[in-house]
Amino acid sequence: MKRNIRHGIIAGMVCIMLIPVFLCCSEPASSGTFIKSCDTETPGLYPFTIDMTDSLCLYDMTLYTRIDATEKRFARMPSGIPLDIRLTSPGGKRYAETVYIPKEGFSMMTSFSREYEMPYRKNIRPEEYGIWKMEIEIQDEKDFPGLRGMGIKVTRK
Numbered sequence: 755m756k757r758n759i760r761h762g763i764i765a766g767m768v769c770i771m772l773i774p775v776f777l778c779c780s781e782p783a784s785s786g787t788f789i790k791s792c793d794t795e796t797p798g799l800y801p802f803t804i805d806m807t808d809s810l811c812l813y814d815m816t817l818y819t820r821i822d823a824t825e826k827r828f829a830r831m832p833s834g835i836p837l838d839i840r841l842t843s844p845g846g847k848r849y850a851e852t853v854y855i856p857k858e859g860f861s862m863m864t865s866f867s868r869e870y871e872m873p874y875r876k877n878i879r880p881e882e883y884g885i886w887k888m889e890i891e892i893q894d895e896k897d898f899p900g901l902r903g904m905g906i907k908v909t910r911k
Contacts, residue, residue, distance in 0.1 A: 788818070788905030791895070798895035800904040804841075804886040806878070811910040813878040817855065817890070818871045818907065823900035828868065833857050835870075835901075836893040844884030852893075877911070 789800045806813055817837070821828065834854035841849045853874070860868035880886070890904050 783911075784907055784909040786818075786905060786907035788903055790903040791901055793903070798892045800890045800892075802888040802890070802906050804888050804906070804908055806880045806886055806908075807883055808910060809883045813880070814876045814909040814911065815874040815878065816871055816907040816909070817874045818869070818905040819855070820867060820869045820902040821898060821900045822867045822902060824866065827899060828857075831857055831899075832894075832897055835898060837904075838889075838891040838893060839874075840889045840891075842887040843880075843882045844886065845882050847882070874906075 785805070787802055789802075791797075794800060804815075819835070821831075823831070834856050837853050837855065839851055839853060843849075855870050855872050859870065859872065861871040862869040888906065890906075892898070892901070892904065895901060
């Protein structure tokens with residue numbers, strides 16, 4: 755009988771120790787991708803793959819970028835960064851819009867750099883669940899010298 759109790763205690767301890775292992779192996783709640791401007795095949799065009807396969811979740815999308823420029827150079831840039839956003843659903847439906855990141859809307863600044871993090875969409879319930887394609891094209895990227903690339907963060911809720 756003592757032996758059965760001891761085995762029960764050991765089995766219980768093993769189960770308790772395995773719980774963190776299973777929790778650590780779960781998929782993260784958010785994922786991000788940043789594409790450097792020097793790594794694009796077509797200048798100013800940033801292609802992303804968005805995983806919206808979980809039908810039990812809502813999704814948030816945040817865009818981020820960085821501009822490294824002197825104060826003088828930064829002052830000469832246009833007032834907003836125009837982004838043409840094109841989405842393609844898993845079934846092939848296409849959606850498009852243009853949004854702007856305000857030049858002065860940076861989230862962090864140093865004497866030579868500005869970082870931008872802009873909510874794009876919140877609480878998305880996709881029309882189709884699956885892997886979406888997103889292209890972000892920066893109109894006239896040459897007007898933003900020092901722009902280091904474009905990123906997107908997708909958060910599952």
